[in-house]
Amino acid sequence: MVYTTPANTLVVCHVYRYGPGETGLQETVVRRVMPVLPLLIALVIGSITPVAVANEPPDEPVSSTGTTTAAPGPPVVPRPTQWTEPGGHTQLSAGTRILVDPRSRSTTALPSGQAELPGPARQSVQDLAKQLRTEVTQVSGVTPAVSSDIRHPRAGDIVLTLTEHGALGAEGYRFESTDAVRIEAASTHGLFYGTRTLLQLLRTAPDHLTVPKAVSTDRPAQPVRMTMLDAGRKYWQPQYLEKLVRRMADQKLNTLFLQFSDSEGFRLFSPEFPGLADPAHSYDRADIERLKHVAARYHVQVMPGIDVPGHATVITDAFKIGFGDGPEPCTQAHTHSHLTPNWMVDLTSEKAVATTRRIVDEFVGWFDAPLFSIGADELPGQLANCPRVKNHLAADPDTSTLGDLLNGYINTLDDVVAEHGKRTAIYNGSEHLAAPQQKVHAPVVFLTWEGTGTEPVIPGHDEIAIGPFYDTPNNYHHSYPDETWMYDSWVPSTAPDLLGSGLMNWADYNFWADDGYFEQQMATARAIIADRSWNASATPDTVQDFRTLVARLGDPPGLRPDPVTPRVDDGRPSHHWTFDQASYPSGWTWAGSPGNTIFAEDTAGNLPGTSYIINNPTPVPDGVSGQAWRFDSDRDGVGFGGLDLTEPWTVSGWVRTTGRTSDQVLLSSKAGALKLQQWGTGKVGFTRYGAADHSFDYTLPLNQWVQLTWVTEPGRTTLYANGERVGTVDASIPLPLRSIGTEKAGLRGDLDEVTTWDEALSPEQVRADYAHYDR
Numbered sequence: 097m098v099y100t101t102p103a104n105t106l107v108v109c110h111v112y113r114y115g116p117g118e119t120g121l122q123e124t125v126v127r128r129v130m131p132v133l134p135l136l137i138a139l140v141i142g143s144i145t146p147v148a149v150a151n152e153p154p155d156e157p158v159s160s161t162g163t164t165t166a167a168p169g170p171p172v173v174p175r176p177t178q179w180t181e182p183g184g185h186t187q188l189s190a191g192t193r194i195l196v197d198p199r200s201r202s203t204t205a206l207p208s209g210q211a212e213l214p215g216p217a218r219q220s221v222q223d224l225a226k227q228l229r230t231e232v233t234q235v236s237g238v239t240p241a242v243s244s245d246i247r248h249p250r251a252g253d254i255v256l257t258l259t260e261h262g263a264l265g266a267e268g269y270r271f272e273s274t275d276a277v278r279i280e281a282a283s284t285h286g287l288f289y290g291t292r293t294l295l296q297l298l299r300t301a302p303d304h305l306t307v308p309k310a311v312s313t314d315r316p317a318q319p320v321r322m323t324m325l326d327a328g329r330k331y332w333q334p335q336y337l338e339k340l341v342r343r344m345a346d347q348k349l350n351t352l353f354l355q356f357s358d359s360e361g362f363r364l365f366s367p368e369f370p371g372l373a374d375p376a377h378s379y380d381r382a383d384i385e386r387l388k389h390v391a392a393r394y395h396v397q398v399m400p401g402i403d404v405p406g407h408a409t410v411i412t413d414a415f416k417i418g419f420g421d422g423p424e425p426c427t428q429a430h431t432h433s434h435l436t437p438n439w440m441v442d443l444t445s446e447k448a449v450a451t452t453r454r455i456v457d458e459f460v461g462w463f464d465a466p467l468f469s470i471g472a473d474e475l476p477g478q479l480a481n482c483p484r485v486k487n488h489l490a491a492d493p494d495t496s497t498l499g500d501l502l503n504g505y506i507n508t509l510d511d512v513v514a515e516h517g518k519r520t521a522i523y524n525g526s527e528h529l530a531a532p533q534q535k536v537h538a539p540v541v542f543l544t545w546e547g548t549g550t551e552p553v554i555p556g557h558d559e560i561a562i563g564p565f566y567d568t569p570n571n572y573h574h575s576y577p578d579e580t581w582m583y584d585s586w587v588p589s590t591a592p593d594l595l596g597s598g599l600m601n602w603a604d605y606n607f608w609a610d611d612g613y614f615e616q617q618m619a620t621a622r623a624i625i626a627d628r629s630w631n632a633s634a635t636p637d638t639v640q641d642f643r644t645l646v647a648r649l650g651d652p653p654g655l656r657p658d659p660v661t662p663r664v665d666d667g668r669p670s671h672h673w674t675f676d677q678a679s680y681p682s683g684w685t686w687a688g689s690p691g692n693t694i695f696a697e698d699t700a701g702n703l704p705g706t707s708y709i710i711n712n713p714t715p716v717p718d719g720v721s722g723q724a725w726r727f728d729s730d731r732d733g734v735g736f737g738g739l740d741l742t743e744p745w746t747v748s749g750w751v752r753t754t755g756r757t758s759d760q761v762l763l764s765s766k767a768g769a770l771k772l773q774q775w776g777t778g779k780v781g782f783t784r785y786g787a788a789d790h791s792f793d794y795t796l797p798l799n800q801w802v803q804l805t806w807v808t809e810p811g812r813t814t815l816y817a818n819g820e821r822v823g824t825v826d827a828s829i830p831l832p833l834r835s836i837g838t839e840k841a842g843l844r845g846d847l848d849e850v851t852t853w854d855e856a857l858s859p860e861q862v863r864a865d866y867a868h869y870d871r
Contacts, residue, residue: 268315320596609737
């Protein structure tokens with residue numbers, strides 16, 4: 097069998113609505129439509145609404161595209177760019193050895209003339225051989241010896257060789273399995289990726305010892321293949337970051353972009369800047385060194401980011417350098433309604449500019465990746481009307497517009513980054529501001545959230561495409577990568593100024609979400625990015641076939657399963673949201689204007705939440721116990737980012753419904769929801785999306801407080817109202833803990849005292865919980 101990868105033949109338009117940092121700017125960007133030989137695809141304005149089972153739109157939009165016809169290749173993610181199988185198999189055995197040329201000692205070798213990306217390899221061939229020995233053992237049970245007897249390979253041996261073969265590039269490799277398995281590359285980047293192919297073949301073999309005889313010359317289409325985490329709004333556990341590095345490396349992704357600051361948090365702790373980062377929810381130099389050490393073993397570069405001058409409330413609060421600080425400050429009229437003037441570093445202040453220069457200078461030196469991001473996105477245009485800005489522009493001969501001011505600031509920080517031998521990355525957007533006097537330095541790389549990733553869109557600058565690949569799983573933005581479009585239709589660009597592609601995971605309104613919640617959301621899209629950015633040719637099957645392969649491969653060898661939170665069966669609540677006034681926990685800064693992104697404290701567990709921007713519930717004083725929150729819009733919601741809880745479970749909440757709508761959701765997830773008003777019946781119920789809606793014979797009265805309690809065991813759910821049993825349905829769902837409400841089915845009324853238990857409460861316990869509240 098000969099496997100080749102024909103060129104793509106289809107491009108579709110893609111609509112994307114929000115920019116980096118997800119601040120709620122409702123700017124719609126219509127994507128370009130490329131010609132298809134010999135046809136043109138019609139541009140469709142708006143969204144395609146897929147058919148929804150059980151009344152909830154799926155989280156992932158559906159693309160109407162044809163299937164491709166490329167020949168299937170080996171069971172490997174990403175697909176090799178060239179693969180030939182003459183027939184037969186190569187067999188590993190107890191006598192298998194890993195052979196390394198003793199002269200292959202280079203840890204940083206790259207072919208002559210290669211660009212600086214993806215950066216130098218920091219693992220020696222000898223260390224890679226030892227690592228591979230452990231991994232082969234974990235997959236097959238066979239423990240190969242490591243030997244330098246490279247001239248006398250035996251059947252079943254694995255031979256690793258560095259070569260001067262420049263055509264392989266910085267990360268390419270040649271794979272040949274005949275009697276022995278031979279992998280050669282120009283650096284240990286390429287050797288490492290060849291061993292990933294070998295390990296995946298072994299994992300999918302029935303005996304975990306057999307690989308097909310094959311010859312492959314395999315190299316990536318794009319030098320930057322990226323996964324990004326919003327590590328400003330959310331603190332990610334170091335253990336998760338290390339697991340993510342290994343999962344990325346298994347699929348030949350090479351860049352972990354951690355944006356360490358955003359409006360709500362700064363996650364790099366240095367004694368140089370006391371008060372900037374909370375030590376308990378940030379990473380010190382030792383944490384970063386440990387992460388870099390793991391990443392180097394798996395050929396992943398850790399790309400850092402600090403977002404300025406916007407998205408910077410945590411920085412401006414720490415140093416009093418915001419546009420709202422000092423005499424004659426800018427006001428609410430000079431920014432967006434949901435933000436404050438201190439959301440932005442004061443670009444007119446020498447102290448502010450010098451402070452951010454110091455911050456960048458300190459932290460760029462912590463990392464060895466070739467790129468360092470300074471954000472530079474979404475500066476509000478209203479700022480140009482602030483008298484402070486007008487006066488500065490009038491007095492500065494080098495700037496005449498807000499665009500000049502921003503570009504000059506970008507260049508000032510770029511000078512700092514360049515002094516460390518790295519390149520600056522920014523989100524695109526500055527190019528839309530008039531800037532007749534200041535142009536962004538040419539080496540600056542743009543992270544383009546406009547465009548489809550099928551072509552460069554910023555002339556004169558290298559780019560990394562991120563626009564279509566946003567995972568912002570909240571009810572306000574509701575942004576999920578279109579996996580079908582990505583797999584079937586996206587054409588990754590191989591233009592020299594399109595450096596790569598990246599999956600972006602934004603934690604807006606999921607500040608305290610479980611790491612596993614995001615892992616579930618991003619896993620398939622991350623694998624698709626890996627496959628398509630390595631192999632830009634048309635895919636040979638459907639996205640569902642691809643998902644099946646990804647599931648078959650599973651995690652890389654030696655990676656322990658994610659820990660499962662222990663169930664608590666002691667009558668005590670697992671979560672309790674009181675909706676009383678509370679401050680953000682230590683390590684998070686409140687960055688919204690009054691009434692926005694209000695905090696929902698969890699007094700029993702570790703899953704607090706926030707409301708969204710622009711649409712927010714309203715705190716009211718006359719709750720069941722203290723304060724309640726009033727919801728009056730579908731977009732009024734609360735983000736938790738919790739993992740669904742399997743049955744048994746119990747949840748109760750006090751509701752005072754003020755209106756009827758077709759569908760009202762209390763708690764939701766991608767899998768299901770608890771309903772205050774069920775679609776089609778108007779009664780209390782629950783839904784398993786894609787399967788069935790269920791209703792109880794109970795309709796909430798208007799304008800009076802009622803405590804609803806769902807008690808669920810596997811296959812059975814009982815509803816109580818004010819402590820009294822209403823009825824039982826012979827069905828159940830996991831407890832949904834993503835959010836309160838959905839983007840299209842919010843509450844209408846007041847909510848208070850929502851509580852969950854990890855167990856099915858007895859009728860007596862339900863009545864006791866109701867009696868606890870003095871109504």
